[in-house]
Amino acid sequence: MSEDIHEGFDGAEPSLFGTPIGRKDFLFDSAKLLAAAAAAGPFYLAAEQADAAIEASTSLTAGDPIALSAVNAAKQFKGITLTKTNESGLQALDDHNFTGPLWEKLTGIKVKVIESPFAQIYSKVIAEHIAGTGGIDVIDGSPVWMPDFAEQKVIDPVDSYISKYKAQATLNDYHPLYRALMKYKGKTWGFFDDGDVWNLYYRKDIFGNAKLKAAYKAKFKRDLRVPRTWDEFTETSQFITDQMAPKVYGGGEGRGLGNPGNQFYFFQQFRARGGRFFNPSTMKAEINNEIGVKAMQSIMAEVKASAPGIEKLSFVDSWVNWLQGKTAMIYAWPPTGRISENYAQRDKAFNFLPKSKIVGKVGYALMPQLNGEHAGSFVKMVSADSKNKEAAYLFAQWATSPSISLQRVQLPYTLRDAYRISHYKSKQFRSRWPAAGEYLKALADAANNAVLDPIMTGAADYANALDRAMTAIYAGKDIQAGLDDTAKEWDRITNKLGVAKQKASYALFLKLPGSTSQNTVAKRGQAVKISA
Amino acid sequence: MATRAETTIPRRRSRAASSWLDRNIRWILVAPSIVLVLALTIFPLGFAIWASFVQYDFSLGLDHPWVGLDNYKENWSDPVWVHSLWVTAALAAVMVAVELALGFLLALAMMRPFPGRRALTVLFVIPLFMSPVIVGGFFDLFLRRPFGPMNWLLGQLLGHPVTIDFTNDSPWTYISLIIADAWQWTPFMFVILLAGLAAIPDELYEAADLDGAKPRQSFFFVTLPLLAPIVLIAVTFRFIDATKLFDIIYSLTRGGPGTDTYTSSYYLYQEGFELFHLGQGTAGSLMLMVMLTFISFWLVRRLLKPVEA
Numbered sequence: 001m002s003e004d005i006h007e008g009f010d011g012a013e014p015s016l017f018g019t020p021i022g023r024k025d026f027l028f029d030s031a032k033l034l035a036a037a038a039a040a041g042p043f044y045l046a047a048e049q050a051d052a053a054i055e056a057s058t059s060l061t062a063g064d065p066i067a068l069s070a071v072n073a074a075k076q077f078k079g080i081t082l083t084k085t086n087e088s089g090l091q092a093l094d095d096h097n098f099t100g101p102l103w104e105k106l107t108g109i110k111v112k113v114i115e116s117p118f119a120q121i122y123s124k125v126i127a128e129h130i131a132g133t134g135g136i137d138v139i140d141g142s143p144v145w146m147p148d149f150a151e152q153k154v155i156d157p158v159d160s161y162i163s164k165y166k167a168q169a170t171l172n173d174y175h176p177l178y179r180a181l182m183k184y185k186g187k188t189w190g191f192f193d194d195g196d197v198w199n200l201y202y203r204k205d206i207f208g209n210a211k212l213k214a215a216y217k218a219k220f221k222r223d224l225r226v227p228r229t230w231d232e233f234t235e236t237s238q239f240i241t242d243q244m245a246p247k248v249y250g251g252g253e254g255r256g257l258g259n260p261g262n263q264f265y266f267f268q269q270f271r272a273r274g275g276r277f278f279n280p281s282t283m284k285a286e287i288n289n290e291i292g293v294k295a296m297q298s299i300m301a302e303v304k305a306s307a308p309g310i311e312k313l314s315f316v317d318s319w320v321n322w323l324q325g326k327t328a329m330i331y332a333w334p335p336t337g338r339i340s341e342n343y344a345q346r347d348k349a350f351n352f353l354p355k356s357k358i359v360g361k362v363g364y365a366l367m368p369q370l371n372g373e374h375a376g377s378f379v380k381m382v383s384a385d386s387k388n389k390e391a392a393y394l395f396a397q398w399a400t401s402p403s404i405s406l407q408r409v410q411l412p413y414t415l416r417d418a419y420r421i422s423h424y425k426s427k428q429f430r431s432r433w434p435a436a437g438e439y440l441k442a443l444a445d446a447a448n449n450a451v452l453d454p455i456m457t458g459a460a461d462y463a464n465a466l467d468r469a470m471t472a473i474y475a476g477k478d479i480q481a482g483l484d485d486t487a488k489e490w491d492r493i494t495n496k497l498g499v500a501k502q503k504a505s506y507a508l509f510l511k512l513p514g515s516t517s518q519n520t521v522a523k524r525g526q527a528v529k530i531s532a
Numbered sequence: 533m534a535t536r537a538e539t540t541i542p543r544r545r546s547r548a549a550s551s552w553l554d555r556n557i558r559w560i561l562v563a564p565s566i567v568l569v570l571a572l573t574i575f576p577l578g579f580a581i582w583a584s585f586v587q588y589d590f591s592l593g594l595d596h597p598w599v600g601l602d603n604y605k606e607n608w609s610d611p612v613w614v615h616s617l618w619v620t621a622a623l624a625a626v627m628v629a630v631e632l633a634l635g636f637l638l639a640l641a642m643m644r645p646f647p648g649r650r651a652l653t654v655l656f657v658i659p660l661f662m663s664p665v666i667v668g669g670f671f672d673l674f675l676r677r678p679f680g681p682m683n684w685l686l687g688q689l690l691g692h693p694v695t696i697d698f699t700n701d702s703p704w705t706y707i708s709l710i711i712a713d714a715w716q717w718t719p720f721m722f723v724i725l726l727a728g729l730a731a732i733p734d735e736l737y738e739a740a741d742l743d744g745a746k747p748r749q750s751f752f753f754v755t756l757p758l759l760a761p762i763v764l765i766a767v768t769f770r771f772i773d774a775t776k777l778f779d780i781i782y783s784l785t786r787g788g789p790g791t792d793t794y795t796s797s798y799y800l801y802q803e804g805f806e807l808f809h810l811g812q813g814t815a816g817s818l819m820l821m822v823m824l825t826f827i828s829f830w831l832v833r834r835l836l837k838p839v840e841a
Contacts, residue, residue, distance in 0.1 A: 119806065120806070122806075123805055123806050123807075123808060126590050126808045127805075127808075130590070130594065130808075130810075148590070148591060151593075152590060152593065152594060307678070308677065308678050308695065309676070309677040309678040309679070309697070311697070311700050311789075312676055312677065312697070312699055312700055457591060458591055460806075460807055461591065461807055464802070464806070464807065468787065468788060468790050468791055469790060471700075471788040471789040471790055472788070472789050472790025472791070472792065473790075474700070474789060475697075475700050475701055475702065475788075475789035475790065475792075476701070476702075477789075477790060482790075492609070492610070496591075496592075496606070497591055497592065498592075
């Protein structure tokens with residue numbers, strides 16, 4: 001992606017505010033702006049973003065060529081309806097309130113959204129494919145499913161469209177981690193659309209508390225600091241809980257089955273501690289080795305240091321505790337940083353979350369031992385069964401183009417997170433709250449050091465087996481026995497899918513940046529350096 | 533003007549049509565239901581049988597080669613499937629027993645007139661009309677630690693703090709499922725048994741009374757024998773339904789912790805519709821159907837025994 005595209009978008013602000021105006025005009029304009037904001041209420045911000053998106057998609061001078069070319073080409077399909085998947089709830093609001101209406105306004109193409117819980121997008125897409133209905137045009141799904149979708153011809157490669165619409169340049173603007181996730185077996189299968197790497201969010205006021213620091217030093221003979229290893233994390237977490245519970249607990253990630261999926265916690269620590277999922281030669285599962293047991297013991301120590309009942313909480317429940325100031329550290333997806341500053345809660349869609357009591361008190365750090373999990377995320381793919389493939393591709397190109405995606409990752413009510421280099425550098429985004437620059441730098445750093453979910457055939461089966469095994473361990477099952485059973489189940493899945501096939505798939509995965517802690521974007525020397 | 537030949541031919545035709553209609557009217561009348569049964573029952577059943585013998589698995593490809601009994605073997609080699617069968621049988625047996633006992637006690641209590649009896653009867657029946665998913669969701673909110681009020685209520689009753697994880701710790705997960713299911717389905721037993729009790733003629737009790745029978749003897753020698761066929765009907769229906777337990781599991785425990793509360797239906801749902809191992813899923817559902825058919829057959833035979841005798 002050429003720098004001038006995102007510079008062009010950010011450059012829109014000086015053109016608005018850079019023109020010299022008189023005091024009277026300034027006061028009058030300010031009054032108009034305030035009145036408009038008051039009238040628009042929570043949608044004011046989204047309205048501002050919609051204007052920016054329209055300008056980027058239509059203006060020949062200040063526009064984004066990737067968005068412009070998509071819109072101009074898509075006009076030939078005016079009158080059709082594109083059906084796409086999305087996660088139900090907040091994610092789908094992007095399509096309902098922003099992307100869908102804008103796309104229709106610009107091209108005359110309607111967007112219909114099929115909503116389902118994240119994991120069920122996978123089954124819904126497959127069901128439609130098996131039935132051969134052609135009922136889905138754009139698949140907003142996880143890159144983890146991409147190998148299965150590609151192998152079973154559920155999705156079409158988009159390389160020919162990328163060439164046709166000269167969209168190659170847009171790929172260079174992606175963070176290298178995310179750029180790699182659009183490809184499988186040398187082909188491009190969609191546009192990546194959600195930078196979902198976990199970071200550590202911590203309470204600066206708690207870590208700066210003089211009494212707590214003194215107590216920590218007295219106990220451990222060293223200074224209290226934001227944890228840098230997993231052992232330090234559990235130790236610090238337990239210390240804070242011992243000192244401050246029930247008012248504040250050290251940590252508090254929701255561990256409910258499938259919500260978000262316990263496998264992410266294990267995948268993250270297991271790799272950060274140097275583990276690999278399978279022996280690449282034999283494809284025997286290695287999750288039950290010494291590293292796996294240590295990772296699981298550490299997770300159990302985290303659970304012990306968390307608020308009671310965490311085993312059944314969802315990640316949204318964890319957010320509630322965090323926003324109410326009941327948690328000292330939380331590691332989670334990027335929206336955590338936005339909701340901490342009440343940025344998201346200005347929209348009524350976020351009314352289900354309390355207002356943040358920790359505004360200005362939140363610091364951002366890399367995960368202990370650097371490697372945050374890239375958990376879930378989305379790629380916009382074109383369904384092989386679609387009757388409107390080109391229009392579906394053009395929608396994906398437009399929605400993920402630098403300028404449009406920049407507006408979408410700033411929408412208060414959705415959960416899409418920065419993934420382009422231009423997002424991290426955006427002056428507009430950096431002005432959203434005082435520490436937004438630090439936040440965006442933290443997201444880029446996290447992507448530099450991230451480890452990926454296993455992106456290979458059978459990923460959903462492996463994840464399901466581990467998720468439910470972990471809930472059994474939380475409920476008291478012996479760690480080694482639990483992991484041994486899971487390893488057996490993984491081996492059974494591998495045998496069923498075919499050892500040779502899985503071996504090839506895993507070998508492809510190992511080539512991706514972030515497949516292990518030794519193969520991250522940073523370790524490959526491709527880190528993106530962003531200043532705060 | 534029509535000639536004679538022209539007027540007789542249509543008459544003959546209409547007579548022929550009428551006669552064809554008379555001969556085939558029974559087939560015409562049943563045809564819509566036959567088409568419906570073929571489309572909605574026979575075809576899906578045939579398709580399921582076929583799918584259970586081919587490779588119908590999204591992860592393995594969608595070209596469906598014949599695999600014989602592999603899908604059936606795959607189920608039996610999966611410890612989760614075998615475990616789910618035991619869980620299903622145990623949960624169904626305990627749930628039906630609890631509901632039968634409670635329903636019977638309630639029905640006996642409601643046999644005697646007292647003020648507010650009608651209103652109470654209506655209240656007891658309301659849970660029957662609720663969706664099981666809602667019931668599961670309600671009990672999840674009620675029992676979930678730390679937010680649910682159950683621990684607090686128990687703490688107030690017992691006078692000390694209670695911290696039971698009803699939806700995550702064994703055996704509480706099973707107990708929670710039984711409570712939720714019994715809350716919804718005890719009224720079913722209650723309604724059927726109440727009708728059965730009301731149908732027993734008073735003369736029989738009067739005769740027993742004249743013969744000097746005590747209330748306990750009247751109960752064991754009059755009430756129970758006459759109620760037995762009704763009990764068997766209620767148990768048969770409830771047991772078949774309980775073996776399909778899915779909704780409450782889905783919304784209350786999601787089969788967890790681990791696979792502790794996986795019932796066969798929940799396992800098959802996950803294999804078939806979440807992971808798309810459709811061949812394996814349909815093989816499992818056919819095996820379950822055969823098992824249930826045997827159990828139902830046995831129960832129905834028991835049910836018909838008094839009639840045949």
